[in-house]
Amino acid sequence: MQVLVVDNGGQWTHREWRVLRDLGVETSIVPNTTPPGSISADGLVLSGGSPRVGLDEEAMGMCGEYIDQLDIPILGICAGHQCMALRLGGKAAHSATPEFGKTLVSVVDEDDLFKGLPETFVAWESHNDEVTELPPGFTLLANSETCPVQAMKHETRPLYGLQFHPEVEHTDNGYEIFQAFLDVCEARRKG
């Protein structure tokens, strides 16, 4: 199974690659200008990016096209998550209270990604912007005191968005969350 990391210029893009490699899947980092037609992976992680990139479609390269055209599980993280919300009709804007470092995330609906995890856990954040309104057809999975949408999921397509960073060592249950996403990719691959 192959899961690619789309690089939107984040500080932790390479960490996402490392976690996927540690979990035993074939993976590599690809630029976000890679044409969707040349992607034949079983899943995609859209990485975070430098400040404001989630609100700037151009800097997000082909991320919007991947969301529109690829019928594979996609996990958007931070800027990737904000891009997903904007692309599918939700809203994202500057955070009233940005979050940097340790944050307590509360699970609202455990769904696939948070199955068996505690109701609240410590997650590492680094964002100036956030999703302020869910796109149509999405369900809220988690929030925090200062950010209304920490995690979301499309009700019918395998599209997931996380504002926090599961790839960071200091985030609790990060590997479990990635494994849950890989399980979705594996189930879909086997069809």
Added chain:
Amino acid sequence: MFDPKKFIDDQVEKTRSEVKGKAIIAASGGVDSTVCAAIVSRALGDQLLAVYVDTGFMRKGETKAVDEMLGRLGVNHMVVDASDEYFAALKGVTDPEAKRKIIGEKFIRVFEREAVKSGAEYLVQGTIAPDWIESGGGLRDTIKSHHNVGGLPSDMKMKLVEPLRDLYKDEVRKVARALGIEVAERQPFPGPALAIRIMGEPTRESVDIVREACAIVEEEIEKAAGEGKMNIPWQYFAVLLPVKSVGVQGDVRAYGYTVAVRAVESVDAMSATYMRIPHDVLESISTRITNRMKDRVNRVVYDITDKPPATIEWE
């Protein structure tokens, strides 16, 4: 999962096929460059020369200790004292990025001189993932220009060899243990060294202060860890701040500088939490620093910021 033995074999093989001729390695005595030296010397043998540069910003006793350690490692090595050049190049420089770039370029100039003498065409560096990630480029913002990536001059002629580019420190330590490297557990220390632990111009006098303060922090924390009062942090050091404050020392008014103590826990340096050091250990550090520095330093503070929002080093 990461397999250090396989990594060593792959990299020895790769170096053998890619490096044809003599190479020098930028050796600081830290775990990254020492692991690199061990791997590349397996591939190249006597064709490799390790060059350690004494920039004048090294810690207490460091140059002598690294010289001896490289000797025990069994690679060809030499120590170059370039401290006069570094202090001259940094005269009046206070901006952290300017410091890092000047230091990065100086390193290359020293290596180029040694390369010409030894006939080497390749420069081996112990660059690891956070170095190029934080140096930025393309979409990625520059957090700080690491001397070995963002500080490289554009006209450098030597070919770069960087076997550890995709590793983080915890993985490098696994490789170091597999190789039996004696500095496997040594705390990280930045290439620009004490020059970026002085918030301001690095002069011989300011380096002396921060060198002594760093030595006290290391001694007190290692002593406390030895007594079971705490674990050894990921990284622990002192920073000299340009802030002056009023004190009273020996019934006399003092108006001296401030030293910040920093100690963090991390796995890969890409995120970190500040270390919960017992107060009596912090107090010993504080008292020793202010007694030792006399009227130059009369205040010590402890940094309680995680990464993000801060970085581990202050510059």
